[in-house]
Amino acid sequence: MSTPTIFCLHALGSSRLEFEPLAERLGDDFEVVAFDLPGFGEANRAEGLSVDEMVDGVIRKIRRHGSTRFLLAGHSMGGKVATLVAARILDGSAGLFGLTGVVLLAASPPSPEPMSDESRAQMLGWAATGRIDHDAARTFVDDNVGAPLGAAADERALADVQRSRAEAWTAWFERGSREDRSDEVGTLDVPAVILAGGADGPLGEDGQRRLNLPVYGRADVVVLEGAGHLLPLERPDEVAAAVRTLWREHAGRGPEVPVDVGRVIASGRTNTRTRRILARRALADRPSYEPRALTPAQLETLRAVAARVVPQTGEPIDLAARVDSQLHRGHSDGWRNVALPPDPEAYRLALTALAGFGDLSEHARDETLTAIVDGSWTPPAGTLTADQMTLWFEDCRVDLSRTWLAHPATMARVGFDGFANGGDVQRIQGFHLLAADTREGWEPLPHPTHDHDTQEAAR
Amino acid sequence: MRLDGMRTYSDDEIVDAVVIGTGAGGAPVLATLAERGLRVVALEAGPNFDPHEFTPDENQAVDINWMEERLTDGANPTAFGANNSGRGVGGSTLHWGAFTPRPDPRDLKLHSDSGKGVDWPIEHAELIPYIERVEHFVGIAGPESYPWDPSRKYLMPPPARNASSDMMMRGCEALGIRATDAPAALTTVDRHQEHAGLRPACSSCGSCHQGCRSGAKVSMDTTYLPLAVAHGAEIRPDSMVTGIELDGQGRVSAVVYLRDGVEHRQRCAALFLCAGGVETPRLLLHTGLANSSGQVGRNYMAHGATQVWGTFETEMRSHRGYPSSIITEDTLRPDDADFAGGYLLQSLGVVPLTLATTMVRGGGLWGRELVGAMDGYRYLAGVGMNGECLPSDDNVLTLSDEKDAYGIPKARVAFSSGENEEAMDRHAIRTMTAIVEAAGATSTRVLARTAHTIGTARMGDSADSAVVDADGRSFDVPNLWIADNSVFPSAVVANPALAIMALGLRSAEKFLAA
Numbered sequence A: 001m002s003t004p005t006i007f008c009l010h011a012l013g014s015s016r017l018e019f020e021p022l023a024e025r026l027g028d029d030f031e032v033v034a035f036d037l038p039g040f041g042e043a044n045r046a047e048g049l050s051v052d053e054m055v056d057g058v059i060r061k062i063r064r065h066g067s068t069r070f071l072l073a074g075h076s077m078g079g080k081v082a083t084l085v086a087a088r089i090l091d092g093s094a095g096l097f098g099l100t101g102v103v104l105l106a107a108s109p110p111s112p113e114p115m116s117d118e119s120r121a122q123m124l125g126w127a128a129t130g131r132i133d134h135d136a137a138r139t140f141v142d143d144n145v146g147a148p149l150g151a152a153a154d155e156r157a158l159a160d161v162q163r164s165r166a167e168a169w170t171a172w173f174e175r176g177s178r179e180d181r182s183d184e185v186g187t188l189d190v191p192a193v194i195l196a197g198g199a200d201g202p203l204g205e206d207g208q209r210r211l212n213l214p215v216y217g218r219a220d221v222v223v224l225e226g227a228g229h230l231l232p233l234e235r236p237d238e239v240a241a242a243v244r245t246l247w248r249e250h251a252g253r254g255p256e257v258p259v260d261v262g263r264v265i266a267s268g269r270t271n272t273r274t275r276r277i278l279a280r281r282a283l284a285d286r287p288s289y290e291p292r293a294l295t296p297a298q299l300e301t302l303r304a305v306a307a308r309v310v311p312q313t314g315e316p317i318d319l320a321a322r323v324d325s326q327l328h329r330g331h332s333d334g335w336r337n338v339a340l341p342p343d344p345e346a347y348r349l350a351l352t353a354l355a356g357f358g359d360l361s362e363h364a365r366d367e368t369l370t371a372i373v374d375g376s377w378t379p380p381a382g383t384l385t386a387d388q389m390t391l392w393f394e395d396c397r398v399d400l401s402r403t404w405l406a407h408p409a410t411m412a413r414v415g416f417d418g419f420a421n422g423g424d425v426q427r428i429q430g431f432h433l434l435a436a437d438t439r440e441g442w443e444p445l446p447h448p449t450h451d452h453d454t455q456e457a458a459r
Numbered sequence B: 001m002r003l004d005g006m007r008t009y010s011d012d013e014i015v016d017a018v019v020i021g022t023g024a025g026g027a028p029v030l031a032t033l034a035e036r037g038l039r040v041v042a043l044e045a046g047p048n049f050d051p052h053e054f055t056p057d058e059n060q061a062v063d064i065n066w067m068e069e070r071l072t073d074g075a076n077p078t079a080f081g082a083n084n085s086g087r088g089v090g091g092s093t094l095h096w097g098a099f100t101p102r103p104d105p106r107d108l109k110l111h112s113d114s115g116k117g118v119d120w121p122i123e124h125a126e127l128i129p130y131i132e133r134v135e136h137f138v139g140i141a142g143p144e145s146y147p148w149d150p151s152r153k154y155l156m157p158p159p160a161r162n163a164s165s166d167m168m169m170r171g172c173e174a175l176g177i178r179a180t181d182a183p184a185a186l187t188t189v190d191r192h193q194e195h196a197g198l199r200p201a202c203s204s205c206g207s208c209h210q211g212c213r214s215g216a217k218v219s220m221d222t223t224y225l226p227l228a229v230a231h232g233a234e235i236r237p238d239s240m241v242t243g244i245e246l247d248g249q250g251r252v253s254a255v256v257y258l259r260d261g262v263e264h265r266q267r268c269a270a271l272f273l274c275a276g277g278v279e280t281p282r283l284l285l286h287t288g289l290a291n292s293s294g295q296v297g298r299n300y301m302a303h304g305a306t307q308v309w310g311t312f313e314t315e316m317r318s319h320r321g322y323p324s325s326i327i328t329e330d331t332l333r334p335d336d337a338d339f340a341g342g343y344l345l346q347s348l349g350v351v352p353l354t355l356a357t358t359m360v361r362g363g364g365l366w367g368r369e370l371v372g373a374m375d376g377y378r379y380l381a382g383v384g385m386n387g388e389c390l391p392s393d394d395n396v397l398t399l400s401d402e403k404d405a406y407g408i409p410k411a412r413v414a415f416s417s418g419e420n421e422e423a424m425d426r427h428a429i430r431t432m433t434a435i436v437e438a439a440g441a442t443s444t445r446v447l448a449r450t451a452h453t454i455g456t457a458r459m460g461d462s463a464d465s466a467v468v469d470a471d472g473r474s475f476d477v478p479n480l481w482i483a484d485n486s487v488f489p490s491a492v493v494a495n496p497a498l499a500i501m502a503l504g505l506r507s508a509e510k511f512l513a514a
């Protein structure tokens, strides 16, 4: 397993230094990479200050870094940037691959940030002279914490506010914070955690539930009681814990796509639509997936069947959940044997017939499936007939194996890189070397499984 | 393809002809009629695609396939969906394999020669000039000299060979079977296609079945349809035909179709039905038209398409390159045949989901064996057959009781291979296994499969036994013509699309002359 990266985007008036406490706490298990956004920290620039330019800049930096397995964290203003970067990764247009989850810290939403005219005017006023002075910085920090920071953190926060470029400060309050980007973001089905300070203002719990939660369909909201707006400085322990939980229970689940495969998906050899498809498909399954076409018991049975039809080693893909979701969406393969009822109904009846399958011994499970294949298994009355079970099981095997193979980690495992046979150009790159035992320089190396049994069967 | 700026017609205008379907049959018809100055409208159920938006991802590429449910029946139920028909401007040529052998003269006289099957009502010599015109217009790549027909010339050099091709050449050579580069409907040099623009040379991407993103592959939307639009044809995508209306004389007067959920009625002076081997008979059965012979839906045929895969010690990775670049026709009439007709063989490239589907359906695999077989994917290369299928009374398309989203009964298709198909299949498996083994395979696997949807509205000389005459004109409804895979009286060994296009040209010209 490679070390995941967490790319961190700071708040207005701050810098990458605000993530140092987090880095100290996560450093053993994550590579914490924080950037200075334009006009802040050491990025002492007066251009590139718009939200779009910030987004482009972050995308460039992630690309240069090269990670293909990462979380994206954004604090306040950085949260809006993080959401837009995530949207562009998931729609394929960023030319990146490997986003596994998003961490929002008192984040500004993709829609206009709630802010009173009064405080906007006050903060714009601080920058009116061309630089933000110590008094303004003092007020800003005090207004944004739930309780005073420790001396070192406080000093850092004050210094960062004062070294912010006035142009960057103004650009955010006048434009960036007001932009409504919600349509282009839509909803993001990526694992996420939304942290809110219990004593924060408009971007506190209410604001987060109202503005960010609807964007992140599968996010958990964590409220840090008594905390203000400067969560990475105020509560690094809790933020670190939330990141670990997100990784362990959601984002880090499922099979890992090898780095060289991820880079090829990110590259100009893969077209945008394909990159979008693979980026979404590689996202971890929901651990508490609630079936839509099947009952929970039927889903459990299907999981047990899936484990025999496509035995997976290592972190498995929840093939049963994915098939359930396809059934729910009415996905059809274009035909059905006349002896079977419509797909969802056939699945429901067959899995009802197989209730308790998961409790059988491994041997008995395989015997049952073998009998289903040859038509000698007698299902309980009121479900399907033996012949129908045979037909259903053929469809079921196709659905499960296609779902397994469609995952980019499986493509890597079996040595398929045809998804990268051409980018968004008319003269698609295709292949030059076609003969046996030849491989072009860009092609990933084989990533065979270490599962001895299947390797034996392969030969 | 670009449809902006095309000429349009109103539903109330009595256009000279409506063409239903824009695939291999409909597109040449539309172009031929438009070129002669006729006012023509094509109604196409599927969308108009931008080829740059195609994806090699097998799961999502199905949006170019006909995925509306069909019901299958019989001992060898046909797999539909991505396996055999397309939906969209371009029809099945959006995702076809572009393998373009010509029909063999003996196949059109199968009954005269063997007493089995039926003869075509058209002479081979009459068909060939149409085939040559198609080949010339769309651009076919092929070998310098074709062993089974030395008179033949191809416009462009053949597609690049991949590991499967080298394997099949090696195996055939060792066995004394002649094999060569296959005729393929794709560019191997940059080609300026009249009215369609540049079609760059094939880049050997291997995704023909998921849609060609560069325009190298011949599909109707890069060849005949731009020609048609340039001459004033209108193509109406997302227009699903649900009914056909007759006037008092029993002639088609209008076509009923649904677009964006709204019912329209295009008036017309003639109708070309080119909806393919399943949708054409379904529409005829649904409307009750053109069936005094009782032959609509009968004699459904599918080519035997069994594959033999070998595992090699070298990495073959046969998703690279044009998938089927080698052919042998030595098996068209094997000396030791215990069946009528014959088959051809092609080298096979494959992508993983398609392969796994065939492993499950055609090989019965699951569990460790399936996972292991897929773990060996990169060592696999194969050979596949395309085999004659005899028309049979048992293989019929009927309407089921279930309705589709448009309220039309779903098609129910029964197919069982007969003795002839089974004997041929056994012969082909022996030959293919021998080739793959001679090429060095350490193990082999046979995967059963059928391909193509043929027959169901056969042409013939008599109104008693055929739906249309040799020109494609209905015996019952004088201004109704059919030009697609459904008119084939017998399957013919060659893959069908080239002959469908040729019949499209021919029917259109017969119509113009009538």
Ligand SMILES: Cc1cc2nc3c(=O)[nH]c(=O)nc-3n(C[C@H](O)[C@H](O)[C@H](O)COP(=O)(O)OP(=O)(O)OC[C@H]3O[C@@H](n4cnc5c(N)ncnc54)[C@H](O)[C@@H]3O)c2cc1C
Pocket (backbone or CB within 6 Å): B020, B021, B022, B023, B024, B025, B026, B043, B044, B045, B046, B082, B083, B084, B085, B086, B087, B088, B089, B090, B091, B092, B093, B095, B096, B097, B098, B099, B100, B209, B239, B240, B241, B242, B274, B275, B276, B277, B279, B280, B283, B452, B453, B483, B484, B485, B486, B494, B495, B496, B497, B498, B500
């Ligand atoms: C995977 C695959 C590979 C193939 N490879 C080859 C090959 O290598 N060589 C070869 O020769 N052949 C190949 N074929 C077969 C070939 O593509 C078909 O035989 C040929 O395209 C059929 O032409 P058609 O005109 O009969 O129908 P189609 O090309 O299928 O066209 C029918 C059109 O009618 C439309 N339609 C249907 N019903 C309606 C309606 N009610 N209203 C409006 N529109 C409607 C459909 O949407 C479709 O666009 C392949 C097919 C498949 C599926």
Ligand code: SF4
Pocket (backbone or CB within 6 Å): A430, B186, B201, B202, B203, B204, B205, B206, B207, B208, B209, B211, B212, B213, B214, B215, B216, B217, B321, B322, B323
């Ligand atoms: S192999 Fe050639 S013809 Fe086929 S899809 Fe790729 S570029 Fe097009």
